[in-house]
Amino acid sequence: MAIRINGAEVQAPGDARVSLLDFLREHLHLTGTKVGCNQGACGACTVIIDGERVLSCLTLAAQADGRSVTTIEGLSADGALNPLQVAFIEHDGFQCGYCTPGQICAATAMLQEIERGMPSYVTADLAAERATLTAQEIRERMSGNLCRCGAHNGIVEAIMQVATERAA
Amino acid sequence: MIPLAYHRASSADEAIHLAGAPGARLLGGGTNLIDLMRKGVEQVSDLVDVTALSSSIEESDDGGLMIGAAARNSAVAAHPLVRSRYPLLSRAILAGASAQIRNMATVGGNLMQRTRCVYFNDAAGSRCNKRAPGSGCDARGGFNRYHAILGASPHCVATNPSDMSVALAALDARIHVSSASGTRIIALGDFHRLPGERPDIETVLEPSEIITAIEIPPSAVAANSTYRKVRDRASYAFALVSVAAGLTLRDGVVEDVRIGFGGVAPKPWRALRAEAALRGQPATESAFMAAAATELADAVPLSGNGFKIDLAQRTLAAVLTELSGDRR
Ligand SMILES: Cc1cc2nc3c(=O)[nH]c(=O)nc-3n(C[C@H](O)[C@H](O)[C@H](O)COP(=O)(O)OP(=O)(O)OC[C@H]3O[C@@H](n4cnc5c(N)ncnc54)[C@H](O)[C@@H]3O)c2cc1C
Ligand code: FES
């Protein structure tokens, strides 16, 4: 078996202790994915495995064997920015940029969760097929990604703009 | 440096066999175990990944639900039958951790997750009877804002951090477990132990056993239910106090009620005394406050968490008032 990373097959590391985060950064030099807390508390290391956002710091590379991993490097083609990345720039959705790859990976998967009908803790009507996307919904759904620079207002606006454009 | 082997079990029997080796541990999403291994709290030589075992969520013959232990937390919260019949369970899961962690975490791992007591998690610098039996407890005289007011012992005051389990306690869930010698079913209320003299033994699960499924019986009272979590920040924080509750009224009188408390005890706390006090009573805020007071009569505050007694009482009253809605 192998791990599919941004479309390319890679052999999983021999040492089972290696986290997916260290494997991406130290072995494959895909340094877009960031190390924050290394204990599940900040979201900087967020990547997408088989369509779901997860934390690469608490995932062993061995657990990803046979699965498909998308990192920030895999979210845009040929150096062109995707609409979410453009919106983050337009809305000042970052300052230092350290949390940004995790924010963009999380937001990408979050928009798909909403389309699939995933509720959140603040969704008033659990029976509704699809939650109405409010700023409060975005804040709750993005709460797993901290930003030390406090760019959260811009992040919420950027995501809202992309969601609104897609719905149109 | 402990060398580590990783196995992926393809059946419950294989998992039971592999997990029988000394130093072997079951691995769900890894969101708790991998962190604890890195912190030196857990020493593991073999990880047995059980996420390929049953993750199905299906209606059982009696109209309840059967959930495979490998079901991801987010899959349970999003399931149409959970959302419509057991809203308190959906909301309890959604109140826990973050979307990323809920996507990784399994139901079996969630049930078995260990306390977030900072002294338990600090292997290098703190005394903890749960981590190192007999070493003492630094929480009692330390930072104990998140610690227990009910069910604690002189040896340990740590709380069980699971939100999901609080809802399962209110729902009388049953845990299906398997070992080489057969299978058994454990009521959720009996699954987690109070610390007593052995805070290191947290559940009645034997080392040779694995959780295979959780069964939730049909529940009329769950149709009108919710989960409310009070915490230091609005999201992505553990509970100071949480309440899972379901309520049915007839002519303004409590017909049936189920209540679980989180954040206040070493185990998900089923509030049987408050439930008994409420049945047949008028659905008024004063009756709700009185029932909560009955449950909390034995509460013992620590230096930093006395506020939890009032908070638990008011949160329960607020939740039951919300569930009474215009049905009163
Ligand atoms: C930053 C952070 C914040 C969090 N916030 C919350 C919160 O607010 N509320 C909350 O409820 N939780 C919270 N959590 C905890 C999270 O819910 C748990 O870590 C998760 O549910 C554990 O599930 P897992 O599958 O990842 O377990 P693992 O880490 O894989 O395993 C945990 C334990 O369960 C055992 N185990 C796994 N599967 C089985 C099985 N089938 N049978 C027997 N034993 C088994 C393992 O051996 C291990 O001992 C948080 C976690 C983090 C990192
Ligand atoms: S580095 Fe993974 S959550 Fe912080």
Ligand code: FES
């Ligand atoms: S932009 Fe600096 S941490 Fe978010």
